[in-house]
Amino acid sequence: MFSFLSREPVHDPLDAPTPTAHTQVKTTTCYMCACRCGIRVHLRDGEHGPEVRYIDGNPAHPLNQGVICAKGSSGIMKQVSPARLTQPLLRKAGSERGAGEFEPISWERAFDMLTERLGRIRATDPKKFALFTGRDQMQALTGLFARQFGTPNYAAHGGFCSVNMAAGMIYTVGGSFWEFGGPDLDRARLFVMIGTAEDHHSNPMKIAISKFKRAGGRFISINPVRTGYSAIADEWIPIKPGTDGALFMALLHELIASDLIDHAFLKRFTNAPQLVVLDDCERQGLFAFDPDPTRGPPGDGRHPHNKLVWDLSEGSVKNAYPEGIADGCDPALEGHYTLTDGTRVAPSFQLLRDRVASCTPEWAEAITGIDAQRIRKLAREMGETALRQAFELPIPWTDAWGKQHPTTQARPVAFHAMRGLAAHSNGFQTVRALAVLMSVLGTIDAPGGFRHKAPYPRHIVPNYRAFNDPGMIQPNTPLNAAPLGFPANPEELAINPDGSPIRIDHAFSWEHPLSAHGLMHNVITNAVKGDPYRIDTLLIFMANMAWNSSMNTMAVREMLNRKDEKGEHMIPFLVVCDAFQSETVAFADLVLPDTTYLERHDVMSMLDRPISEFDGPVDSVRIPVVPPTGQCKPFQEVLIELASRLKFPAFTTPEGGRRFTGYPDFVVNFQPQPGIGFLMGWRGKDGTEHLRGEPNPKQWEAYAQNNCVFQYHMPETMHYMRNWNREYLDFAKDKGWRQRNDPVQLALYSDTLQSFRLAAQGKSAGRQPPDALRERIDTYFDPLPFWYPPLEEASTDLDTYPLNAITQRPMAMYHSWDSQNAWLRQIHSHNYLHVNPLTAQAAGIADGGWCWVESQWGQVRCMLRYSEAVEPGTVWTWNAIGKADGAWQLAPGADEARKGFLLNHLISEELPCAGTASGRISNSDPVTGQAGWYDVRVRIRPAEPGEPEESFPQMASMPSAPGVLGKAASVLTYFAGRGKK
Numbered sequence: 001m002f003s004f005l006s007r008e009p010v011h012d013p014l015d016a017p018t019p020t021a022h023t024q025v026k027t028t029t030c031y032m033c034a035c036r037c038g039i040r041v042h043l044r045d046g047e048h049g050p051e052v053r054y055i056d057g058n059p060a061h062p063l064n065q066g067v068i069c070a071k072g073s074s075g076i077m078k079q080v081s082p083a084r085l086t087q088p089l090l091r092k093a094g095s096e097r098g099a100g101e102f103e104p105i106s107w108e109r110a111f112d113m114l115t116e117r118l119g120r121i122r123a124t125d126p127k128k129f130a131l132f133t134g135r136d137q138m139q140a141l142t143g144l145f146a147r148q149f150g151t152p153n154y155a156a157h158g159g160f161c162s163v164n165m166a167a168g169m170i171y172t173v174g175g176s177f178w179e180f181g182g183p184d185l186d187r188a189r190l191f192v193m194i195g196t197a198e199d200h201h202s203n204p205m206k207i208a209i210s211k212f213k214r215a216g217g218r219f220i221s222i223n224p225v226r227t228g229y230s231a232i233a234d235e236w237i238p239i240k241p242g243t244d245g246a247l248f249m250a251l252l253h254e255l256i257a258s259d260l261i262d263h264a265f266l267k268r269f270t271n272a273p274q275l276v277v278l279d280d281c282e283r284q285g286l287f288a289f290d291p292d293p294t295r296g297p298p299g300d301g302r303h304p305h306n307k308l309v310w311d312l313s314e315g316s317v318k319n320a321y322p323e324g325i326a327d328g329c330d331p332a333l334e335g336h337y338t339l340t341d342g343t344r345v346a347p348s349f350q351l352l353r354d355r356v357a358s359c360t361p362e363w364a365e366a367i368t369g370i371d372a373q374r375i376r377k378l379a380r381e382m383g384e385t386a387l388r389q390a391f392e393l394p395i396p397w398t399d400a401w402g403k404q405h406p407t408t409q410a411r412p413v414a415f416h417a418m419r420g421l422a423a424h425s426n427g428f429q430t431v432r433a434l435a436v437l438m439s440v441l442g443t444i445d446a447p448g449g450f451r452h453k454a455p456y457p458r459h460i461v462p463n464y465r466a467f468n469d470p471g472m473i474q475p476n477t478p479l480n481a482a483p484l485g486f487p488a489n490p491e492e493l494a495i496n497p498d499g500s501p502i503r504i505d506h507a508f509s510w511e512h513p514l515s516a517h518g519l520m521h522n523v524i525t526n527a528v529k530g531d532p533y534r535i536d537t538l539l540i541f542m543a544n545m546a547w548n549s550s551m552n553t554m555a556v557r558e559m560l561n562r563k564d565e566k567g568e569h570m571i572p573f574l575v576v577c578d579a580f581q582s583e584t585v586a587f588a589d590l591v592l593p594d595t596t597y598l599e600r601h602d603v604m605s606m607l608d609r610p611i612s613e614f615d616g617p618v619d620s621v622r623i624p625v626v627p628p629t630g631q632c633k634p635f636q637e638v639l640i641e642l643a644s645r646l647k648f649p650a651f652t653t654p655e656g657g658r659r660f661t662g663y664p665d666f667v668v669n670f671q672p673q674p675g676i677g678f679l680m681g682w683r684g685k686d687g688t689e690h691l692r693g694e695p696n697p698k699q700w701e702a703y704a705q706n707n708c709v710f711q712y713h714m715p716e717t718m719h720y721m722r723n724w725n726r727e728y729l730d731f732a733k734d735k736g737w738r739q740r741n742d743p744v745q746l747a748l749y750s751d752t753l754q755s756f757r758l759a760a761q762g763k764s765a766g767r768q769p770p771d772a773l774r775e776r777i778d779t780y781f782d783p784l785p786f787w788y789p790p791l792e793e794a795s796t797d798l799d800t801y802p803l804n805a806i807t808q809r810p811m812a813m814y815h816s817w818d819s820q821n822a823w824l825r826q827i828h829s830h831n832y833l834h835v836n837p838l839t840a841q842a843a844g845i846a847d848g849g850w851c852w853v854e855s856q857w858g859q860v861r862c863m864l865r866y867s868e869a870v871e872p873g874t875v876w877t878w879n880a881i882g883k884a885d886g887a888w889q890l891a892p893g894a895d896e897a898r899k900g901f902l903l904n905h906l907i908s909e910e911l912p913c914a915g916t917a918s919g920r921i922s923n924s925d926p927v928t929g930q931a932g933w934y935d936v937r938v939r940i941r942p943a944e945p946g947e948p949e950e951s952f953p954q955m956a957s958m959p960s961a962p963g964v965l966g967k968a969a970s971v972l973t974y975f976a977g978r979g980k981k
């Protein structure tokens with residue numbers, strides 16, 4: 001009798017597992033998506049060592065508390081995936097890129113080739129090496145590698161993921177959603193989710209929503225599509241893609257007009273009362289300040305605190321600190337004033353009030369498709385919940401200026417937002433509008449509102465300057481600043497003296513000044529164009545650039561194989577490191593086989609992307625539970641090996657020897673500053689110190705004994721109001737999470753953005769944008785949030801292409817990794833275009849019928865399904881299920897290739913732009929460089945009778961790479977430890 005047919009559960013997930021002679025249980029961290037839940041991997045002896053029997057959630061883990069999702073429990077099928085690469089591969093001499101013809105080589109030969117080639121580049125022109133990585137979780141290491149190499153050409157995937165969400169929030173409130181902060185659903189009464197599919201923060205969000213709904217909380221989801229979380233919302237408000245910013249502006253209009261705002265919070269904790277110069281001069285639009293450096297609390301050039309306010313009680317100007325917050329002072333939020341030197345000024349909140357004055361609900365209705373009365377009601381619900389259902393927690397705290405607050409004020413309206421807002425070319429200002437909305441309600445780091453997670457909040461602007469001087473790029477020399485950072489003004493851009501970009505992706509240039517995560521989506525196009533120069537070697541880790549990670553997929557595939565007049569590839573050497581035979585592997589010159597997450601050490605570090613909780617920092621690790629398959633080697637080990645061979649200073653002893661034996665040794669012993677390392681738990685020689693302390697040689701053992709996770713519980717007095725919480729700010733500085741302990745005032749008005757605008761207007765001294773980009777900077781670097789149509793609309797005939805087309809990530813799959821998973825592909829083996837029946841019927845397309853979807857850039861043929869869970873002006877599909885034939889070791893003719901399709905074929909990675917060197921510019925947000933994935937406009941029509949019933953375009957079938965695991969038949973009948981009792 002098979003127990004899985006029984007009514008009784010196979011096991012109680014809360015029971016401690018009982019190992020037997022042939023079984024054991026090891027804990028590690030899931031990586032079937034980026035949430036990083038704690039898991040227990042149940043192993044059983046197999047013919048060649050331990051095999052994974054099943055995976056469940058770890059009940060002792062703070063993040064997921066034992067919960068596991070379909071993806072997490074299907075990790076076993078990733079481990080035994082037929083697409084696993086198992087040995088280094090070299091493209092066969094004379095074969096074409098894309099043909100996927102390889103010969104196996106040894107690691108030693110691969111390292112020799114890379115050491116020779118990279119050593120030559122580093123000794124001559126380091127920027128000719130570019131390192132771009134996909135959804136990895138080791139940017140503290142990859143960024144260090146690039147910096148030590150001396151190349152600025154480095155970034156991870158954030159520029160094509162959600163940098164607008166990160167940058168828009170961080171430049172406004174000092175933190176962001178998901179890893180760095182989130183909704184406090186334990187105390188919220190109203191939860192508003194916008195533009196979020198079921199992906200980021202998946203299990204923790206599900207647990208939180210479940211509790212929230214059981215406690216009677218009201219959940220509203222605003223999204224063009226009712227999938228994932230939206231399906232269980234109390235109310236779904238459909239909205240047209242790319243218009244969320246207009247909704248937020250109208251909500252601000254209503255809240256301010258009806259005075260449903262937190263005046264006390266705005267006056268003390270934001271820059272709302274600070275006075276902005278109105279006169280037409282070089283300081284127009286910047287904050288007025290007291291030039292006496294001895295007055296007010298200390299700041300620095302990037303974070304000055306010497307601003308001014310207008311005291312209504314005395315009718316005079318005061319320093320914002322300390323007089324502006326002294327008892328008896330009543331800083332004005334409105335009005336116009338004149339300083340003693342005749343300068344005309346106004347509180348920044350007055351400018352915000354002026355800005356939203358015309359953003360009526362009727363104005364927003366015409367843009368968003370949401371009824372004006374519903375917008376009014378939504379504003380009222382938000383404002384009344386925040387202010388009239390407010391309560392206080394009996395938690396005393398002291399603010400940065402010494403004022404003691406006997407209680408902590410709750411504002412029980414929580415928001416959560418993600419890529420639906422971010423992946424538009426108006427996303428930065430849209431996210432700014434949301435952050436300002438959250439701020440006027442007083443919800444920032446308040447109980448029931450948005451709460452930070454350590455090491456956030458950061459300064460506004462964060463104290464991470466990217467390198468900004470081409471003179472820093474020198475042979476055999478590390479960069480003296482990180483390749484990525486947060487510019488605070490034009491002087492911090494990565495540009496040449498003539499204003500042209502230094503980086504291959506044009507990040508931190510006048511084209512995309514605040515591109516904190518780079519623009520990976522433009523690297524191949526720019527490198528092939530030689531704009532601004534040609535590179536020699538591109539190393540791609542875990543990103544499927546020849547398929548679902550690129551816009552304009554077919555053109556990118558052609559560019560990867562394009563040659564110059566001498567017959568040399570435009571990108572001369574392409575190295576791909578991946579665990580699986582993806583579409584991109586076929587284009588590599590050198591393939592490096594990575595391990596799975598079950599075969600390697602990893603860290604979820606405070607230096608990078610930890611898994612902190614609201615109440616304190618949390619970091620975690622992966623520890624191998626099974627040995628590497630074949631000759632697979634973790635990418636971290638590859639980097640440590642190369643860094644050692646190339647003798648990067650940080651990886652070399654003073655005597656010139658190798659400093660680290662491997663990645664685990666590096667994690668334990670590398671310290672960016674004394675006492676601070678990659679892991680914060682069990683530090684000190686004997687492992688008794690936490691957060692800060694000397695390296696502990698047994699740190700990995702300590703994590704292994706503690707479920708692979710370290711959690712630090714801060715005292716309750718440091719749980720809230722951390723932008724201004726004196727105890728927390730001192731603590732965070734002491735632990736190395738921030739360089740300064742001064743408060744982080746919310747930037748409703750951004751003088752950082754204004755500094756770029758003044759340069760564009762020619763009013764400020766210093767760096768000036770090229771004339772062709774002045775208007776662009778002037779328009780989009782508005783210090784106050786505003787809504788504008790996505791940029792692609794300007795070059796689109798909206799009558800011809802009337803529909804928005806977007807993708808959603810399915811619950812059961814994460815990126816392209818899982819659409820090859822033998823268990824998960826039984827849930828989705830192909831995707832449909834989901835269309836409102838009214839729209840589909842108007843186009844004459846039957847439910848289940850084949851149709852063409854056309855944009856001005858390309859066309860795809862696919863199957864269509866009717867769905868009333870999508871607003872009529874939008875069509876959508878699941879992301880990354882369609883595959884190239886034969887890729888990922890799927891059988892030729894598999895559903896994923898024949899019926900599945902990729903929307904990316906309809907999206908261009910560039911838009912026309914007069915004045916740039918190429919006459920084109922990245923299809924991205926003009927502020928941050930975030931890829932405008934969701935801006936494309938399409939039309940649909942039925943496929944003609946007699947057309948092939950298969951998706952278009954189709955690729956020639958990819959051959960199997962040598963050594964690929966390829967056991968499709970045995971995967972389907974998988975049973976670990978076959979033959980053991």
Ligand code: SF4
Nearest residue numbers: 030033036037069072
């Ligand atoms: S949400 Fe699922 S896939 Fe993601 S880390 Fe958690 S268990 Fe793994």
